[in-house]
Amino acid sequence: MKHFLEGSRAVAEVVKLCKPGVISAYPITPQTHIVEELAQMCADGELKSEFINVESEHSAASVVLGAVAAGVRAYTATSSQGLLYMAEVIFNIAGMRLPLVLTCANRAVSAPINIWNDHQDSISLRDAGWIQLYAEDIQEAADLHLIGYRLAEDKSMMLPVMVCMDGFILTHGIETVDIPTQEQADKFLPIYSPLYKLDPQDPITMGSLVDPDYYTETRYALAHTLKEALGLIPKVAQEFAKTFGRTYNGLIEEYRTKDAERVIVAMGSVCGTVKEVVDEYRSKGKKVGLLKITSYRPFPAQAIYESLKDTLRVAVLDRALSLGSFAPLAAEVKAAFFGKKKQPKVISSFIVGLGGRDITKESIKEVLRLLTAKEVIADFIDLKPELLREDFS
């Protein structure tokens, strides 16, 4: 049924449909509305979860770790500093192969402190062994939670999933959202049955010390499973479409790329803006398209290659930095073409929308203007030169 909902509310409604046994979170903007909604649902008796208020994000992540280890579905959400404070636990959850879903309401990282959106928080944890999915709009953010639990709990995966949604833009924005019925959700997402759990009837040891004789194989297994996720994600997305009628590829979305000479690659809510610009250019006969990356981890290099191998020029938008090196998404898009016969003539890289700076249609048009035969590396769009000084010597 369709509702006019704030993004946080929509996510909370879908998390409720997933019936987590334990929810734990710590307040941080812009994630807070999600867990406030869930706390209210528990207080109203609509949701039977154990809602555990904690003293930090480190403990929030640890609580849900313990809950999943004890055999129940669990949920947490965070942003920015909160995600970084969890970082140690984030790696631990993946290493212990615990299927969890976490919402990251994407926000910039301090210093300077800034509560607004960019992707630096989740991008900084890309190597933790989680599946990372980025939502374009509120409907997709909500849907990715159902898809996320299905993926995480698939017996061939047993991996955590981070659903990334742009802070404020999606968490506090209001859109018409289709919230499935409980029957639909139950059909798509069966009751969680763990492979292993802490059970006095069948005692096991979890979180062992693993020495050089075995450690490599545990990491190999993680890497291998994430590769296999590239095959599973589209399958689960197809099943989602069958149940709910909304079609996703799960890895990427190609928007008017077929004959495009210029394609913008991006993740998250900016894709909506890019689509508008693409439509505008197309209406003027200009062959422009968008390649949206939904799955940043695992990184769909092959799908990106297939999509863009015949494109003349590609512009990659990064909403985060890897300070001291190339922009993170751009570097990996380029790597997808390294050594290949077919590849775009130019792959240029642009930094946009840091710390909540608006990415307007004009910003996207500027990117397209700068996407010439000359490669651009990590060019900052909408930079204000008047705020920069170079005379500190």
Added chain:
Amino acid sequence: MNRLFSPGHTACAGCGQAIAARLVLEVAGQNTIIVNNTGCLEVFSSKYPETAWGVPFIHSLFENAAAVASGVEGALKYLGKKEGINIIAQAGDGGTADIGLQALSGMWERGHDILYCCYDNEAYMNTGCQRSGLTPFATNTTTSPIANQSFGNIRLKKPMPEIAVAHGIPYVATASVGFVQDLQRKVKKALSIKGPKYVQVHVPCPLGWRHESNLTIDVGKLAVETGLYPLIEYENGTLSGSRQITPKPVEEYLKVQGRFKHLLNNPSAIKQIQEIADNNIKKYGLKLVPPKAGLI
């Protein structure tokens, strides 16, 4: 035979923590889930592909056992399976009083039905004896070394039992591996009470304390008998019990351990340590008063 905590693990000879962990689990029994912080105990008992644990055991990180245990408890409650299952979170002194204190405070404050056991060997032994918040005054550790400008750790032990009591939790106790029956009685009592419980067990470490490995129990006893490690119990915030002693001079405890060797020719330091013991004896009423003739 399914042992709850099997021998054959890799603890050092005379490890007080290994003895204490076994004694605690003996009382708790089969229907127990152990959540362990990183530290000696986890390292010597759970090295893949072996395990000493005959009950469900989970280790996550250095500082989060109290939070992981909270999640385990929440899950069991959700499943309707909490009844009859003991959840024990355990850690060393560093994992408890330093890096794990925040998560532990949260666990206490939220009122989870969990027994938290701190095995207090008074320094970071797993990394080679660095001082912790529970290292005693004047102890020689690798990060509070003795030298021209130093005679060891400059701080007193962090008052963890009082910090626990201040959280309003129903049961707090200290125990020692030197007094087995007392330790097991306290664990049994703790597990009979709903809510968060804190038991801090003094566990000599032959390697870090530099005493003979056959002296673990004796050294543990001496700490109690000198008044340096009072065995006390708080129920609902009130001091409800303390082990009575006929106090021995602190030198008897200090002289058998390499970590205090530097103090033996330092009468003023010994005097300061004797004062710590005397204060404990006074504060907790530890001194055994012989019954007066005629009143028996």
